[in-house]
Amino acid sequence: MVLVAEDVRRAYGDTVALDGVSLSVAEGEVYALIGPNGAGKTTLIRSLTGTTDYEGEVDLFGGPPVDADPQRLGLLPQSFDPPERLTARELVDYYGGLYDRARPTSEVLADVGMAGDADTWYGKLSGGQQRRVCVAATLVNDPDLLVLDEPTTGIDPAGRRDLWDLLESLADGGTTVVLTTHYMEEAERLADRVGLLADGRLVAEGSPSALVAEYGGTSRLELRTDADEAAARALAADGYAVDHTPRAVVVSDIPPETIAAVVRTLDESGVEYDALSWRQPDLESVYLALTGTDVTETGEAVEREAEVAA
Numbered sequence: 001m002v003l004v005a006e007d008v009r010r011a012y013g014d015t016v017a018l019d020g021v022s023l024s025v026a027e028g029e030v031y032a033l034i035g036p037n038g039a040g041k042t043t044l045i046r047s048l049t050g051t052t053d054y055e056g057e058v059d060l061f062g063g064p065p066v067d068a069d070p071q072r073l074g075l076l077p078q079s080f081d082p083p084e085r086l087t088a089r090e091l092v093d094y095y096g097g098l099y100d101r102a103r104p105t106s107e108v109l110a111d112v113g114m115a116g117d118a119d120t121w122y123g124k125l126s127g128g129q130q131r132r133v134c135v136a137a138t139l140v141n142d143p144d145l146l147v148l149d150e151p152t153t154g155i156d157p158a159g160r161r162d163l164w165d166l167l168e169s170l171a172d173g174g175t176t177v178v179l180t181t182h183y184m185e186e187a188e189r190l191a192d193r194v195g196l197l198a199d200g201r202l203v204a205e206g207s208p209s210a211l212v213a214e215y216g217g218t219s220r221l222e223l224r225t226d227a228d229e230a231a232a233r234a235l236a237a238d239g240y241a242v243d244h245t246p247r248a249v250v251v252s253d254i255p256p257e258t259i260a261a262v263v264r265t266l267d268e269s270g271v272e273y274d275a276l277s278w279r280q281p282d283l284e285s286v287y288l289a290l291t292g293t294d295v296t297e298t299g300e301a302v303e304r305e306a307e308v309a310a
């Protein structure tokens with residue numbers, strides 16, 4: 001194991017940030033931590049990397065985190081504010097200079113899609129470009145373990161996908177990755193295992209597919225209509241598992257091949273609707289089921305739920 005944590009606890013005054021978290025990450029594994037704001041993700045990342053005090057046991061590369069070889073660790077903190085009047089190249093050069101062995105700056109900047117802006121001051125880059133430079137600084141020592149606290153927050157969708165490709169290729173090359181994210185798609189795509197933190201506790205852990213199978217529920221067909229009562233009545237009469245709120249109807253446990261039959265029932269009963277969408281359970285469903293809250297920051301889940309409730 002590259003990283004083992006046992007019963008890690010951390011309180012700030014009366015606020016319990018970590019309430020006994022145990023986890024382990026194997027060499028070459030990608031482990032994603034998800035959970036609502038304030039769940040304790042950053043505090044856990046900081047405990048695992050020795051940048052905050054904690055109670056309990058943490059073993060990083062076979063010893064306490066404070067003794068870990070810096071050459072082997074790449075840590076991207078959630079907030080990282082390098083000097084604004086250094087260029088991307090100067091910043092990565094600077095960080096590279098802190099290690100015995102560093103990758104060429106131009107190569108690392110190319111990896112994060114910043115080769116073209118290498119000579120722009122950090123302060124003049126967009127938020128997403130700045131985050132990419134911070135990721136580059138984290139990669140410069142070619143670490144065995146990458147610990148990334150919200151690596152893609154603020155990065156546009158295309159840039160986020162580029163970074164996923166990069167992290168995937170690093171993982172394929174044997175780099176162990178621990179990351180936190182509010183993007184369920186990111187966790188689902190990258191992670192071998194996902195840990196869901198809520199109120200300082202690890203409430204679920206497993207591969208994305210295992211979590212979806214255990215907590216994701218069934219597929220859903222969502223309908224937006226003024227005639228929600230009539231629609232629900234007609235669908236229930238045909239034997240569908242149906243639920244409705246004003247202007248929204250949800251049919252549960254609908255395999256894709258049954259969608260046409262639902263549409264037929266609606267047509268035959270004269271129900272008009274504005275929108276119809278079908279979704280398979282995914283990690284977002286797991287998140288909703290276990291935390292009772294929408295996925296924050298991406299806006300995607302919030303909009304989708306709002307659409308049904310509208």
Ligand SMILES: Nc1ncnc2c1ncn2[C@@H]1O[C@H](COP(=O)(O)OP(=O)(O)OP(=O)(O)O)[C@@H](O)[C@H]1O
Pocket residue numbers: 012015016017035036037038039040041042043044078
């Ligand atoms: N330095 C600090 N001083 C006091 N309280 C803190 C400090 N850092 C974190 N906390 C508290 O600890 C709890 C966990 O915070 P943490 O930042 O670890 O959560 P998080 O899951 O990373 O949240 P986010 O998704 O918003 O980044 C919160 O209640 C937070 O207010």
